[in-house]
Amino acid sequence: MSITNLLLSVQEGKLLDQKDAITLLNVDYDTNDFYRLLSAANYLSRTEYNNKGLVFAQIGINAEPCSINCKFCSMGQNHYSLPVTGRKTIDEIVLELDLLLSSGINDFFLMTTADYPVDDFMNIARVVKKHLPDNIRFVANIGDFDRSTAKELKEIGFTGVYHINRLREGVDTTIKPETRINTLNAISDAGLELYYCVEPIGPEHTYDELAAEMIRARDYRVDVMAVMRRTPVKGTPLFEKGRISAIELTKIAAVARLVTRPRRAMNAHEVTQMTLLAGINQLYAECGANPRDTEAQTEKSRGFSVTQAWNMLWEAGYDSTK
Ligand code: SF4
Incomplete structure (x- = not known):
């Protein structure tokens, strides 16, 4: 099938398979098909999401060496690259949350490294939940867990x-894919909404690997989908492999939008203006530590602010009323 017909069939509701996804990922930038692909993803987001832009915010609440040792992460314990270690206090977290809320956000994420004690996380989350207006979704970004933890997360609010099952999970990380899948199933069984991402994409990943994660996300019926390119962090084992270009990320984002069919939002990370022409309607603002930064307060370095995110959505013609 030609690319034009394949894209038309998506607009008519056809679900793409892994082979279709790989065909689209192989479209060259210097062809008209490339722009047809971006256009199809853009059209779906503008129409299915009523042209509504969304801003999510995340606070990383600790900066500590992590035993999972992901080869791309600044906090892997064998190559820890942040200048400090530490955990935010509940007062610090609430203060940051209030600042984020005052700028207008849709969903709020609390993130830890994988070793952070889950009981401490739950205690912090209980307090945070009291400060969060009911219309703002509350999302956990923590290590793997079982069904009882999933249930507790739900009970807390x-x-x-x-x-996610990361690209080359078990090779570039020390977690087995089965462990990830068990957690994904626990999330789903507990009635929690799964937020998925194809990440962290580097130049060495094959289109087959990317397509497999897009299909997995669709199988879990995700409403919020993302793709993220790997940021080469100096000192991490994968630093030398470099990064993919913004135009490549834009193409991958467009294909993920069409393959996964998320019902609420599509994101590409880190924030790249070009992707907003390819169906991206949601951006992340970040505070605290994160795996892509060598600063413990990413808001002073790589992190995007809520206001910057809303402005970029406005620039792209999205409805940016909060
Ligand atoms: S990406 Fe997450 S799990 Fe992996 S080393 Fe970093 S903090 Fe740990």
Whole structure:
């Protein structure tokens, strides 16, 4: 089938398979098909999401060496690259949350490294939940867990969890894919909303690998989908492999939008203006530590602010009323 017909069939509701996804990922930038692909993803987001832009915010609540040792992460314990270690106090977290809320956000994420004690996380989350207006979704981004933890997250008031099977899980990380899948199933069984992402994409990943994660996300019926390119962090084992370009990320985002068919939002990370022409309607603002930064307060470095995110959505013609 030609690319034009394949894209038309998506607009008519056809679900793409892995082979279709790989065909689209192989479209060259210097062809008209490339712009047809971006256009199809853009059209779906503008129409299915009523042209509504969304801003999510995340606070990383600790900066500590992590035993999972992901080869791309600044906090892997064998190559820890942040200048400090520490955990935010509940007062610090609430203060940051209030600042984020005053700028207008839709969903709020609390993130820890994988070793953070889950009981401490739950205690912090209980307090945070009291400060969060009911219309703002509350999302956990933590290590792997079982069904009873998923149930507890739900009871505390979390509406969703960000969790993924990373690219080359078990090779570039020390977690087995089965462990990830068990957690994904626990999230789903507990009735929590799963937030998914194809990440962290580097130049060495094949289109087959990317397509497999897009289909997995669709199988879990995610409403919020994302793609993220790997940021080469100096000192991490994968630093030398470099990064993919913004135009490549834009193409991958467009294909993920068409393959996964998320019902509420599509994101590409880190924030790249070009992707907003390819169906991206949601951006992240970030505070605290994160795996892509060598600063413990990413808001002073790589992190995007809520106001910057709303402005970029406005620039792209999205409805940016909060
Ligand atoms: S990406 Fe997450 S799990 Fe992996 S080393 Fe970093 S903090 Fe740990």
